[in-house]
Amino acid sequence: MAVLLSLAITGCVGPNFVRPPAPNVEGFVPGRLASPSPAKGGPPVAGQHFVTSADVSARWWAAFRSQPLNDLIRQSVEHNPNLQSAEAAIRIAKYNALAQRGFWAPQVTGNSTSSQILQTNAGAVFGGDLGAVPQPEFSLVTNQLTVSFVPDIWGANFRSVENLDAVTEQQLFQLEAAYLALTGNVATAAIQEASLRGQIDATKRVIELGRDSLGILKRQFSLGQAAQADVLQQEAQLAAFEQLLPPLEKQLAQQRDLLTALAGQLSADEITQKFDLAHLKLPSNLPISLPSKLVDQRPDVRAAEANMHAASALIGVAIAARLPNVLISANGGSTSYNFAQAFAPGTGFYTVAAGVTAPIFDGFTLYNKQKAAEAALDQADAQYRTTVITAFQNVADALRALQSDARAVKAAVHSEETAKASLDIVRKQLSEGLINQLALFNAQQVYLTAVNVRVQAEANRLSDTAALFVALGGGWPAGCVTANWRDCAMGEAASQPKS
Template sequence: MNARRRLLRLSRSVAALVGLSLLAACSVGPEFAPPDTGLPSKPFAAPDAGGSLTAPPDPNWWGIFHDRTLTELENQVATANLDVRAATIRLAESRFQRNVAASQQLPTLNGDAKLNRENFSQNGLVSLFAPLVPAGQNFSIQPITDYYTGFDASWELDLWGHVRRQVESADANVQSGVEQRRGALVSAYAEVARDYMSLRGAQSQLAIARDNLKISDDVLQVTQERQRSGLQNALDTENAAAQIESVKAELPALEQKEAELINALSFLLDEPPNALRSRLGAPRAIPLTPPATPVGVPSELARRRPDIRAAEAQLHEATANIGVAVAAFYPSVQLNGVAGFDSLTLPKMWWASSLQYNFGPSVQLPIFNAGRLQNTVELRTAQQQEAALLYHRTVLQAWHDVVNALTAHRLEQERNARLKAQVVHAQRALEIARSRYKQGVEEYINVLNAQRTALLAEQRLADSTTNLGLDLVQLFKALGGGWETTFPVTAAAVVK
C-alpha cells in the first residue's frame, strides 16, 4: 500500500508539472499570413467581344461544347488517369506523414516483459568470493531465474512549439498535396479536351482532303474527255493527275496524326494503344465553341488556380519550418518513467514488494554544435524566401496565362470569321472555274489555281475552328479548371 501511495503522489506531481508547462507553452518563429497575390481588382479584359464571367461556371466546363463523346471521356479522367491516381497516393502519403508528426504531441508508452535464466561462471568474478566461504564447504552459485514485467513511458513537453510547428508544416504539406492533386486533375481534363479537339480537327482535315480528291478526280475525267475529243493536249490531263497525287500525298500524314491522337487519349485514360479506336475512329465535326464566350474575367477567379493555392501552402510550410529550427535553440524537457515488477520467483511476481519504478524529468540544453542550429535557421529562412518568390512567380504566370488565352481566343474568333468568308468566295470561284472549263471558255490553269485556293482556305478554316476550341480549353485551364472546391468522389475513394 505504501508503494501505491508513493506512486499516486508522484503521478499527481507529474500532472501538476505538465499542467504548468502547458500553460507556459508558446510557439516560437514567425506566424504565417496569407500573402497578397498582387492581381488587379478589375477584370483581365474588357467584355467587348463576348460575355462577362461574373460567377464560377459549371465545374464540368467541357459541357459548353455539347459533345457527348468528349463528356464521356472527361468523366473517366478522375479515376483512370495515371497522373491523377499518383497524385492521390502522394496526398495519402502526406496525410500519413502529418499523423506521424502529430503523434509526437502525445506520450509514448511501451510494455515490457522479460524472463532471464542466468548461470554464473564458477571461475569468473564469483570465484573472488570463495575465500569467504568457511573451510570444508563447497562454494557455488546456482543458476537464477529473473521475472520482470512492466512499462516505460516518455513525453517531451512541447514548451516552445517545436512539435506544433512540425504539425503546422505537415498540415501545409497536406494542403499542398490537395492542390497538386487538383492541379493534376485540371491538367488531365485540359489534355483530354485538347487531344479530342485536335483529333476532330485532324479528321476534318481528312474529310476535306477526301472531298477535294473527288473534285480532282472529276476534273481529271473532264480533261481526259477533252483530250480524247482533240480539244486540248495532254498537258491539262497530266496537271490534273498530278493534282490528284498531291492531294493523296496529304492523307498518310493526316491518318498518322489521327492514330497518334487516338492513342494519346487512350494513354490519358490508362488504355492500351488503339483501345479507343472503335469510339473515336468515326469522323465527327469539330466541337463548336459557344457564340458568346467569357472575355471579361474577374481576377479573383484566378486566385483559385490549384498551382497558386499549392504555392501558398508551400510558403506556409516553409514559414512553419523556421519555427521548428528556432525551437531547437531552446531547452527540451522530457518526462521519463519506468515501472514494473521484478522477482526471482514467479509466485512473488505481483507482490507490492516486487514493485520497482523510477520517474523524473530530464532537461537538455544545446551548448555547442559548431553553428549547426544557426545555419539551420538561415537555411529555413532562405527556403522561405525562395517559396515566396515561387508564389509570386506562380501568380504572375497565372496572370499571363489568362490574358494570353483571352487574347488568343478573341483574335482567333476574328480570324475564323474572315476564313469563313474566304471559303465561301473560294468555293464559288471554283464552281465558276469548273463550269467555264467544261464549257471550253476557261483555261485549266485557272481551275487548278481555284481548286488549290479552295483547298487551302478549307484547311485553314478547319485549323482555326480547332484552335477556337483549344484556346477556350486553355482559358479554362489558365483559370484553374471549373473552380471546383471538391474532388470527384469516385477518385477520392481510391485512397482513403
Template sequence: MKLSGSSLSRRVARAALFAAPALLLSACMVGPDFSRPAAPASRHYDLQAERALTAPGVPGSAQRIDADRAPTDDWWAVFGSPKLDQLMRQAVAGNLDLDAADATIAQANEAVAAAGGALLPQLDIAAQGGRQGTGHGTTTQYAVGPQVSFDFDLFGGNRRRIEAQAALAELQCHRFDAAYLTVTGDVARQAILLASARAQMDALDELLADDRRNLELVRSAERYGSATQVDVALALNQLAQDQTLLPPLAQQRDTARHALSVLAGKGPADWTPPDFALSDFALPAELPLTLPSELARQRPDILEAEAELHAASAAIGVATADLYPHLQLSASVSRAGPGAGTLWGVAGALTAPLFHGGTLKANRRGAVDAYQASFAIYRQTVIRSLGQVADLLQAIHHDNEEYAAQQRALNAAGTSLRISQAGYQAGETGLLQVLDAQRAYQHALIGQLRAKTAQYLDTAQLSVALGGHSDSALARRMARDNE
C-alpha cells in the first residue's frame, strides 16, 4: 500500500505518541526521590515564656497563649478593627511587590510547561532549496516536509528537569506568601505606630499645657517675691525639655502615613491613609501558638527553603541521568523535486558517554554538594524561625510585665493628682503642687501608651512569625475582585 506524504507523516507522529507512554512507563528515573525533611521534634519554643503566658494574668492587660491554634488567613482580624481590615485589603490589592511576585509565579509555571514539552514528540517543518551545476547544466533542488523526534528519556533526566522546575515554581508561590506576610505585617505595624503617635501627641499636648500654666504661675510668684529667677529658669527648662518630645512623635506619625501609602501602591502626595487611634484596636486576650512541627509545615520561608531543597534533589537526578545512555527516535517526510517524489526516513540514535574529561561526574558531585548546602540552609531557616517565635513569646511576656508596671504607675499618679486637687480645693496645697501632679500623670500616661503599643506590635509580629495565613494568593485575588 502506498502512502502519501501527509498521511505518512501522521502515521509516524502517531506511532511516536503511542510508543512514548509505554517506553516512559518502562523507563527508570535515576537519582534520589525527594522526601520532606522531618519536622522539629520539640514541642516548645521557650518553656519559661510559655509557662508564664499560660499562667493566670491580670484581666484587661495580660495576654495568654492558646496552644495548637494557628492564625487565620486574615490574622489581623484579632484586633477587631474594621478600619484596619479595609486598609489591609487596599494594600494587598495595590501593592506592587505582590504584583511582581504574582508575575514571577506565572513565569515559573510557564517554565514548568516548557520543561514538560520534552516528554512529547517534537514536530517541526523543514524546507531547503538550492541550485546544483554539472557538466550538463544546472538544476534546482528543493525539499519540504515535517520532521518528528522523540527522546525516550530512559533514565529520567527530562522528568527530573520537570521536577526541578515544578519545585522552583512552588518556591515562587511560597516566596509570594512570604511577601504577603511582610506586606500585611508592615501595614499592621505602621497603622499601630500611627495610632500610638497620635495618642502620645495628645498626652504630650496636655503635658505642655501644664508646663505653660506652671511657668505662668512661677513668673507671677516671682513678681510678688515668693519665687526666684532660679524657679523661673527651672520652669522654662522643664517646658523646653518636654517640647523636645513632640517632633519625634510627629515624625513617627508622618513616616507611618507615608509607609502606608507606599504599601498600598500609592505616592504619599497622591493618597492619604485613614488616621488611626488606639481605640480602633482591641488587644486580643488569647494568642494563637502552633507546635514547632506545624510551624515547619506552614511558615513560608521554611516552605521556600524546602522547595529549594527539592529542586536541588532533582538536580542530582539530572546530573546522574547524564551519565547514562540516551535513546532518540527521529522520522521525516519530505516532498523533493523536481521529479524526486516523496522521501521518508525513520532512524534511532543511541548515545552513551565514554570520556568527557571528568565533567559529568564532577557535575554530579557538584549537584550533591548543592543539595547538602540547601539542606543546611533549610535547617538553619527552621532553627531561626523557632528562635524568632521564642523571642516574641518572651517579648509578649515582658510586655505584660511592663504594661502592668506602667498601669500601676498611672494609677499611683492618678491617686496623687486627685489628692492634690482635693487639697487645693480645701486650701491645704498650692496650685503648683496640682500642676506637678498633673505633669506626673501625663508622663505616666505616655509610658502606659508606649507599653500598650509594644503589646499591639508584638501581637502582630507573633501572628506573622507563625505563618499568618494559608492561601494568600487566593485572598489577594478576592481582594482585587472586591475593589
C-alpha cells in the first residue's frame, strides 16, 4: 500500500532531459564536397570517391583488403586490457543503478536478541538487608522485524536512478569509444609499419646502387680512369646511406612493440602479423554520413550527451533535498523469557509511526548545492557542444587531407620515376666515364629522397582514409551493447566490403 501511495503522489522535481538537436548543416566543408582525385596527366594513380549518405561498415578496416590486419584487430579487441577496463566500468555503473532502485521498495530488517538479566535488589540499594529479598535473574528473548519506507514524493530517488542510468549509458559509449580508438590505432600503426618497411627497402635499394657505383669507380681507378678521391667520395656517400638504416630499423622495432601492446601482449610475445604497403589496398569508395547522423554515430558525442543527462537529473535530486520528506516505519515482534515461548499468545508487540522532516535553516547549504548542480549542467552542455565541434572538425580535416593526398601521391610517383630515370642515365654515363662524381652524388640523393617521399605519401593516404572512418564513428552496429558485444561488433559483414 505504501508503494502504491508513493507512485500515486510522486511528482518529479527538476528539469526533464531533452536530447540536443543535431546541427543544422548540410555538409562538413563549405560548398560542394569534391571526391579526391589526382590531377590529369602524368603517372596513373588510384582515385577515391566519396559516397554521401552511406553507412560506415562496422568492420571498416576490412576495406583495406588485408587479412593480417583483420586478424590483428580481432586479436586486439579480444585481449586489449583497456577494453576490459571499460567493460568493468559498465558493470560498476549498472550495479550502482540497480542498487539505487532498491530504495523504491520498503527496507525490511530482522533481528533476534537473547539476553540474561540480573535485576537489582531494591532493598539492598536503599540500605536494607541484602538477604531479605533475593535478586531475580531471568532470560529475555526478543524477535523483531522492522519495516521502513520513504515515499518518493518529489522524485528524488527517481532522479537518482535517472542519473545513474545516464552514467551507465555514458560508460557504454566510453566502451564504444575505446573500441573505436583501439581499432583506429591498430590500423594506423600497421600502416606506419608498412611505411617504415617501404622506407627501409628503398634505402637498401639505394645502398645497393651505391655499391654498384663504387664497384664501377674502383674498376675505373684500377685502370687509371678515375681518381682515388672519387672512390673515397663514393665510399663516404655509401656510408652516409648506410647510416640511414639503423634509425629506420629502430623505429620499425618500436612499431612492432606498439602493435604487440595494442594486441594485449607483452613485448617478448611479439605478434606474428607483418605489414607492407603492397598488401594494403586503398579503398576506392569512401562512405560519408550525413552531418545530422554524425552525432548519433560518434561515441564521444553520445557520451557527452549522457553526461548532460546525468547532470540534469542531479538538479532534481538537489531540489528534492530542500523539500519536506516523509518516513513511514513499522516495528513488530515478540518478547518472552525463552525461545520456546517466543510465539506464544501475549508475547507480541508492534509499533507504527510516520514522520515528516523538512530543512528549516542550513546556512543556504542546500540552496548552493542546487545552484552547483545547475552550473554543472551548464558545464556539461558546453562540453557537449565542444565535442560536437571537434567531431565535425575531425571529419573535415580527414576530407581535406584526402583531397590533397591524391595530388601528393601523384607528384611523388612522378618525382620517383623521374629521379630513377635520371639516376639510370647518370650510372650509365659513369660506367662510360662521361660524368664527374658530383653528378652521381646528386642523382643518388635525389632518388633516395624521392622514393621515401613516395612511400610516405602512400602511407599518409592510407592513414587519412583510416582517420576518416574513425572520425565518422566507425559504424558501431545498433543494439550491439550486449554481453557478447565483441562478436556483435566484429561479426558484421563476414565477407569483406566491396572497395
